[in-house]
Amino acid sequence: MVEKLSKNFFLYLSKNKILNKGAKKWGLRLGAAQVVAGVTIPSVIEVIKGLNEKGLVCTVDHLGEFVLRKEEAIDSTKKCIETLEAISASGVNSQLSIKLTQLGLDIDRTFCVNNVRQILDAARKTNNFVQIDMEDHSHYYQTLSILEELRKTYDNVGTVLQAYLYSGKKDLAGLRGVPLRLVKGAYKESAEVAFQQKDQIDKNYLEMIKQHLLTGSYTAIASHDHRIIEKVMKFCKQWNIPKTQFEFQMLYGFRTELQEKIAKEGYTMRVYVPFGHDWYGYFMRRLAERPQNVSFALKGLFSKK
Numbered sequence: 001m002v003e004k005l006s007k008n009f010f011l012y013l014s015k016n017k018i019l020n021k022g023a024k025k026w027g028l029r030l031g032a033a034q035v036v037a038g039v040t041i042p043s044v045i046e047v048i049k050g051l052n053e054k055g056l057v058c059t060v061d062h063l064g065e066f067v068l069r070k071e072e073a074i075d076s077t078k079k080c081i082e083t084l085e086a087i088s089a090s091g092v093n094s095q096l097s098i099k100l101t102q103l104g105l106d107i108d109r110t111f112c113v114n115n116v117r118q119i120l121d122a123a124r125k126t127n128n129f130v131q132i133d134m135e136d137h138s139h140y141y142q143t144l145s146i147l148e149e150l151r152k153t154y155d156n157v158g159t160v161l162q163a164y165l166y167s168g169k170k171d172l173a174g175l176r177g178v179p180l181r182l183v184k185g186a187y188k189e190s191a192e193v194a195f196q197q198k199d200q201i202d203k204n205y206l207e208m209i210k211q212h213l214l215t216g217s218y219t220a221i222a223s224h225d226h227r228i229i230e231k232v233m234k235f236c237k238q239w240n241i242p243k244t245q246f247e248f249q250m251l252y253g254f255r256t257e258l259q260e261k262i263a264k265e266g267y268t269m270r271v272y273v274p275f276g277h278d279w280y281g282y283f284m285r286r287l288a289e290r291p292q293n294v295s296f297a298l299k300g301l302f303s304k305k
């Protein structure tokens with residue numbers, strides 16, 4: 001009950017526009033520096049270097065979402081391209097993750113697709129891959145249709161499917177062969193479209209992972225849930241699915257010991273590394289997922305980090 005209340009509270013806060021705007025000015029606060037790798041490209045490249053040295057590969061995310069001004073979306077597009085160039089110039093091992101609402105999806109679909117195309121061209125030039133994060137359900141079908149359009153010209157792009165959605169398995173069946181990240185789902189969705197019970201979400205999640213793996217498709221299992229991870233490892237051994245067909249992913253700053261352990265066992269372990277001024281919505285969703293994180297947020301209130 002308390003857990004549910006605090007989850008709803010942080011999801012509500014994550015959408016608060018005034019706090020979001022304020023947070024961009026404050027710089028990293030409330031302990032956010034523990035899960036956000038700075039605000040500049042050089043700072044995130046340094047963090048990635050350190051993670052690479054530990055045997056972890058990365059995907060970097062220039063934070064931002066729900067953009068409503070064209071100039072902001074153009075700026076974000078440039079930042080993504082500069083990030084890809086910095087990855088290439090520094091030689092670090094990292095892909096890029098993007099959000100379509102950051103690149104203008106709520107302004108104009110064609111404008112957004114053109115921005116993504118510029119990013120994919122830059123990724124192609126530097127031999128890199130771009131994963132389109134999945135946002136809330138109001139953007140879900142637009143994201144899938146844009147992916148379908150982009151995949152006609154680009155093979156260096158994939159997206160994310162969320163297991164809390166009833167339509168997860170059906171949508172997954174239409175994405176055979178597409179490199180996907182599979183997650184449980186981070187937004188507050190209604191019972192009309194999404195499972196509300198944890199056990200139902202976990203069950204659907206595992207079934208979706210097995211479904212995508214069995215079609216021979218590249219699958220990223222993005223979860224901090226050690227039970228799910230163990231089951232996936234066991235399943236892949238049973239079905240002789242090679243380690244080159246899947247990877248595990250976790251967020252920067254979470255379960256770092258487990259991340260390193262998985263990498264040492266010879267699996268690809270990719271860390272999602274967010275950076276930038278627009279950290280507030282991302283950080284609130286992380287607090288919503290795991291109320292225990294609140295303690296470090298409160299500690300962060302009293303530190304200057």
Ligand code: FDA
Pocket residue numbers: 132133134135160162183184185186187222223224225226249250251254255271272289290
């Ligand atoms: P969950 O929160 O369900 O926890 C299950 C169990 O795992 C817990 O009970 C606990 O035992 C253990 N556990 C979890 N976290 C722990 C911790 N920090 N320390 C110790 N134990 C812990 N969502 C989305 O909607 N769109 C997206 O594009 C993405 N992208 C994305 C990328 C990556 C790399 C990750 C890891 C996640 C996402 N997500 C996402 C978020 C995702 O949907 C989901 O909300 C979170 O990962 C939380 O669910 P988990 O599966 O991690 O475990």
